[in-house]
Amino acid sequence: MTRDPRVDAYIERKAAFARPIMAHLRNRVHAACPEAEEAIKWSSPAFMYKGQILCSMAAFKEHAAFGFWRGAEVTGTPEEKSAMGQFGKIASLADLPDDATLAELIGKAMALIDTGTKSPRVLKHPKPPVEPPEDLVAALAANPAAQTVFDGFAPGQRREYVEWIVEAKRPETRAKRLAQAVEWIAEGKKRNWKYEAC
Structure with missing residues (x-):
């Protein structure tokens, strides 16, 4: 298990409600993915697996967030345009899925990386034909x-x-x-x- 002291410092700087959430998520990720390496991406803790972002977490004034890099594929639900990850605003440990569910989701995220599958491309709507003047x-x-x-x-x-x-x-x-x-x-x-x- 590779822990980054910058993640320790990040957690320590956050509000009292967020520290146990962040510590719990960190431990769950390492338990489900012992090969995970910690990093700081976009000023927040991220967990890398085989050189790719597996998931990340962040803490704010009144809530925390946790999400998978390829969230819609991992959770099987459509991705919402939100910075809150796949679990919404997390204000306490009770807002998180149970440990078995988290482990299963982390396993799915790892499998996406292991199999080398690429994220599906977002289909763009074609522009209507142009009429020449x-x-x-x-x-x-x-x-x-x-x-x-x-x-x-x-x-x-x-x-x-x-x-x-x-x-x-x-x-x-x-x-x-x-x-x-x-x-x-x-x-x-x-x-x-x-x-x-x-």
């Missing part, structure tokens, strides 16, 4: 090569050109960007082609 539609229609390339672009590539043109503040700037866009598109260039690796 009339002046771009007309300019592309007048240049069949540019029209063909533009139609073959991915939605995000079309969006970059459309946004670049419509964000122009002055009519002269917009006209200049429109002409440049049609020229680049006809050459098969994406909007930010200058920055692409050769």
